[in-house]
Amino acid sequence: MSSPQDNTQRLLSAALSSDFGYQRLGYLCDRIGNRLSGSKGLEKAVSWAESEMRRDGLEGVCAEPVLVPKWVRGKESATLISPEKRALVMLGLGGSVGGRVKAQVLVVQSFEELTARAGEAKGKIVCFNVPFTNYGATVRYRGTGASEAAKLGAVAVLVRSVGPTSLRTPHTGAMNYAAGIAKIPAAAITIEDATQLARMQARGEKPVVELTMQAHFEKDVLSANVIGEWRGREKPGEIVLVGGHLDSWDVGQGAHDDGGGCIASWEAVRLLKVLGIRPRRTVRVCLFTNEENGSRGGQAYAEAHKSEKHVLAIETDGGVDTPIGFGLTTKTPGGMERAREITRLLELELKEGGGGADIGPIGTATGCPTMGLLNDMSVYWNIHHTPADTFDKINPKALQKCIAAMAVMAYSAAELDGLF
Structure with missing residues (x-):
């Protein structure tokens, strides 16, 4: 049997020399396309992934049923009516209600400014023209902006x-309504159009916009998490979980x-199987459903597998440009240092704190350490949740490096005498 060091080098060599993953991703993108929860696209992707995992020869392949929400975008448009008439480029936010509204726009740059101008909001369309600083700080306007504006009569x-x-x-994404507050239509517009509306207001003009949306929810539908694994040779009941989410925006x-x-x-x-490498523990992949607008896939996985012993869960949901490291959340004594030995081998960083929306529930349910792959996200944020998130944006060499990092980390965690 090859040594762990030899196996690590074999994994690195295979990952960095093969375009198999790149070609498979091309098929998913070009032949199946976007995959919103409840859509035919996601249903097709689930069936394809299960079939391909069986073709790969993975073990324990299954599609575990998950009931997911079905939000339908429908036809939508936004038009500047005055002081000039022109179309605005928009995307309704996921979870928004529909409706047809024509009203003057009130542009604000923060929740604090909205509060200060509360008397002006009634009957208006509020536009949050908030420059991007980081995702966490800025995404809250997408998530809760509708209810904050509705409280004031927008x-x-x-x-x-x-x-x-x-x-x-335009960037779509999920939004949420606060209980007891009127539900009003919510849409994303481009940076160009948001700043144009701000300039008009600053000149003393009173821009009027007509917003039309047919967005609505239909009954929940059946989807699935797709699972495959490569069982451990000594401790098959101990699991290293790796995964991402198969659904996408529409x-x-x-x-x-x-x-x-x-x-x-x-x-x-798959590379473990191809190379005939069986680590001590089982390595399992889960392609989660419904991360974007419900996270029911991660919740369902945790409920179905909480009795199993997970020793590590790794998620990658930050694009697949050049990897820069991993983030790790662990309470295991020595866990950070064991993980750091692997990241040194990969010439990557290790940061405290890591995980993801899909593996969070299993981490909570079992107490296992959680880890996230960290990538250069300079391209990712420009195309995130937009029509531009397409296969031509994938750098094949960067994808190979992501595959190498995931493969080596998963194998190493599954082979270690100790735990992360």
Whole structure:
């Protein structure tokens, strides 16, 4: 039997020389396309992934049923009516209600400014023109902006796309309504259009916009988490879980978010099989459903597998540009140092704190350490949740490096005498 060091080098060599994952991601993007929960695209992707895992020869392949929400975008448009008439580029936010509204726009740059101008909001369309600083700080306007504006009597909201730059590319994403507050239509507009509305207001003009949306929810539908594994030779009941989410928004192809993450995780397991490497523990891949607008896949996985012994869960959901390291959340004595030995081998960083939306529930349920792959996200934020998240944005060499990082980390965790 080859030594762990030899196996690590074999994994690295195979991952960095093969375009199998790149070609598989191309098929997912070009032949299946975007995969919103409840859509035919996601249903097709689930069937394809299960079939391909069986073709790969993985063990324990199954599609575990998950009931997911079905939000339908429908036809939608936003038009500047005055002082000039022209179309605005928009995308309704996931979970928004529909409606048709024509009203004057009130542009604000923060929740604090909205509060200060509360008397002006009634009957208006509030536009949050908030420049991108980081995702966590800026995405809250997308998530809760509609309810904050509705509290003051606004009739709709427009949210400047959550991203640093734009080529008139709107960014969709999930939003939520607060209980007991009127539900008003919510849409993302481009940076160009949001700043145009701000300039008009600053000149003393009173821009009027007509927003039309047919968005609505239908009954929940059946989807599935797709699972495959490579069982451990000594401790098959101890599991190293790797995964990404198979669903995407209904625009673009879901290439970086999160088709690439699915492929990087999947390849980490497939390469073990191809090379005939059986680590001590089982390495399992899960392609989660419904991360984008419900996270029911991660919740369902945790409920179904909480009695199993998970020793580590690794998620990749930050695109597949050049990896820079891993983030790790662990309470295991010596866990950070054991993980750091692996990241040194990969010439990557290790940071405290890591995980993801899909593996969070299993981490909570079992107490296992959680880890996330960290990538260069300079391209990712520009195309995140936009029609531009397409396969041509994938750098094949960077994808190979992500696959190598996931494969080596998963194998090392599964082979170690100790735990992370």
